[in-house]
Amino acid sequence: MGAFESILLTVITAATPLLLAAIGELVVERSGVLNLGVEGMMIVGAVMGFAGAQATGSPYLGAVFALLSGMGMALLFGFLTLHLVANQVATGLALTLLGLGLSGMIGEAFVGQPGIRLTGIEIPVLSDLPLVGRLLFGQDVLVYLSLALVAGVSYVLFRTRAGLIIRAVGDNHASAHALGVSVLKVRYLAVLFGGACAGLAGGYLSLVYTPQWVEGMTAGRGWIALALVVFATWRPLRVLAGAYLFGAVGILQFHAQAHGVAIPSQFMSALPYVATIAVLVIISRNRILTRVNTPACLGRPFVPDR
Amino acid sequence: MRLELEKRPERSTLMALLSPVIAIALTLVTGAVLFAALGQNPAVALYMFFIDPLTASWSLQELVVKATPLILIGVGLAVCFLSNTWNIGAEGQFTAGALAGSMLPILLPGFESFLTLPLMLLMGIAGGMLWGGIPAFLKVRFGTNEILTSLMLVYISQLLLDWLVRGPWRDPEGFNFPESRVFSDAATLPALADGRMHVGAIFAVIAVLALSVVLLKTLKGFEIRVLGQAPRAGRFAGFSRNKIIVFAFLLSGGLAGLAGISEVSGSVNQLTPVISPGYGFTAIIVAFLGRLNPIGIFFSGFLLALSYLGGEAAQVTLGISDKTTRVFQGLLLFYVLACDTLILYRIRFTRPGVSAKGA
Secondary structure (H helix, E strand, O other), rough: OOOOHHHHHHHHHHHHHHHHHHHHHHHHOOOOOOOOHHHHHHHHHHHHHHHHHHOOOOOOHHHHHHHHHHHHHHHHHHHHHOOOOOOOOHHOOOOHHHHHHHHHHHHHHHHOOOOOOOOOOOOOHHHHOOOOHHHHHHHHHHHHHHHHHHHHHHHHHHHOHHHHHHHHHHHHHHHHHHHHOOOHHHHHHHHHHHHHHHHHHHHHHHHHHHHOOOOOOOOHHHHHHHHHHHHHHOHHHHHHHHHHHHHHHHHHHHHHHHOOOOHHHHHHHHHHHHHHHHHHHHHOOOOHHHHHOOOOOOOOOOOOOO | OOEEEEEEEOOOOHHHHHHHHHHHHHHHHHHHHHHHHHOOOHHHHHHHHHHHEEEHHHHHHHHHHHHHHHHHHHHHHHHHHHOOOOOOOOOHHHHHHHHHHHHHHOOOOOOOOOOHHHHHHHHHHHHHHHHHHHHHHHHHHHHOHHHHHHHHHHHHHHHHHHHHHHHOOOOOOOOOOOOOOOOOHHHHOOEEOOOOEHHHHHHHHHHHHHHHHHHHHHHHHHHHHHHHHHHHHHHHHOOOHHHHHHHHHHHHHHHHHHHHHHHHHHHHHOOOOOOOOOHHHHHHHHHHHOOOOOHHHHHHHHHHHHHHHHHHHHHHHOOOOOOHHHHHHHHHHHHHHHHHHHHHHHEEEEEEOOOOOOO
16 A cells, blocks of 8 residues: 555545534534534544444444434534523533533543444455555445535535525524524524534544544544634535545644654644634635625524514 | 423513522532432432532632632633633633743743742733733634634643643653653742642632622723623724723633643642643633622632532542533533523423414
8 A cells, every 4th residue: 555545545534523523513504503512512422432332343333323422412502502592602612511521421431442443345346446446445434424415415505495494594594484484493403413413523533533432532623623614614515625634634743753754743733723723814814705605693593483 | 392482571680690509409400310320329429529528628728729710710701701702712821821930930940039929920921811812813803713713722732731841841850751840939829828728819819809890890891791792882882892802812811821820830830741620611611600790700610619629529439430520510501501591581381383472
């Protein structure tokens, strides 16, 4: 396996959790809800994915556990922000703090245990093709799922009636309500979808990226996913590009170390965070681009009057 | 049955006082259920968690030590949240303050005079202000989302600390442990009484009193609240949104920096790779539980400090994981936010199809 190929393979593995979490959050924000709890849903997904795989022996069932636990966390968020109109920023933070705590408690028994890896698929002949074989035909199911989600979200949001409703709710909830759309129902579904994606993203970390449980293993990826949505100006294809860009930045440190680059490892570890700030500044400097694409009701609560 | 909100004619003062109490009660009930699920006697576990630490003199001192940074950071964050500025990177500003203040005793260990401590504290405040100033500047200049930038800076500050104590600032006589040299007496915050409690506690009290006055009695406080609650009205009144963002970030950053250097100089006495059990994040809960009111924050700071101590006590005596502390803290914030709904709304349960007002 060539060096270039191995770099590309690690980029895909590092980008997939970011992509999964960000594409979910994109739908949430398009419906006008700002869920800052991605990190919390992700870390609970990571620990539950690990636990599920341990309990059932199947990494696929582990992934299902991760997805469902992310949805459970999202439901909590939805109840508070949608039903009780609690402040979305504060509730998102609460979700993250609770998730970090819960995952630490649940995961205590798993520290140091070997995990079960969700391995790549094997297609006879195709997976063994030179150069592109492993890259295109040997990935795990979740990689393909994440790419399918980008295509699916892009299609649904901009080509279907359901997508129109989601965007209408996000841009002007009062009008959508007047037209007979149940704003809360749409937002609940979006929040649950976001939770499922974030949970799965966490599961990817503990089942594929590093198949083990380490406390705090999401290491801010949930927040980077949130930044990716802003960076992508709420456009699915740009989320795809951003996730792979950040995947590449994230794995830079390992390849730099392997090639004996003499930079302290902490500086390399800080790169994704510095890069996140940098791209946020670059994108926000273009105020028109941001304003045109930002869902107009993002973060604003809605109380249906009857 | 479905849940519906009905707006109250005016905000309920009673509920504003009761909501933190209800939230604490709900957290305790949930805690009892949680302990029962873990196979513990809930009454004993809750006693160990929340009462036992209050029964010994040393642990009361420890309570003050832990409440100090929480209150210092919490009152600063209250100013941010009141003005609708979202600084969630206080943990980073805490670390930056600790780093900036520690430069003196680590790089110039021979400099021991009556000026050492005041200089350290000032540098700590400056470090926190600098770290808090970055997201404020980016927000004001480019419109960059301050939530995400302030949070990213937390990770960056922690990696910076890690690099320093493992690299250039490692104690040359420390047998290669990742620790800085131990601060001299001149660089150590004096203790109050003889125990772990240090002068930092006084800073916290001063901060609470000063911000109470600023928020309730001065034009600045009015400006903060108007811009937070009615930005348009604030603009018409000639208040500048940008100025208040910078003010809130510099103030909260400075206070977090002061908390950082006080903790390092008064309690740990050297830099280690981890200097905080998440004070900067817990202080967010402190601020909300204290209803963004400095006096309220004073009390909620003690309650959350108690949750840290209780976690440690329960681990030692009952073998319950100290991770439960963070679960409690997270739950508490959830309940506080949920109960705050009661201040502005009445909750009704209606049957589907039957409208509350008979549309």
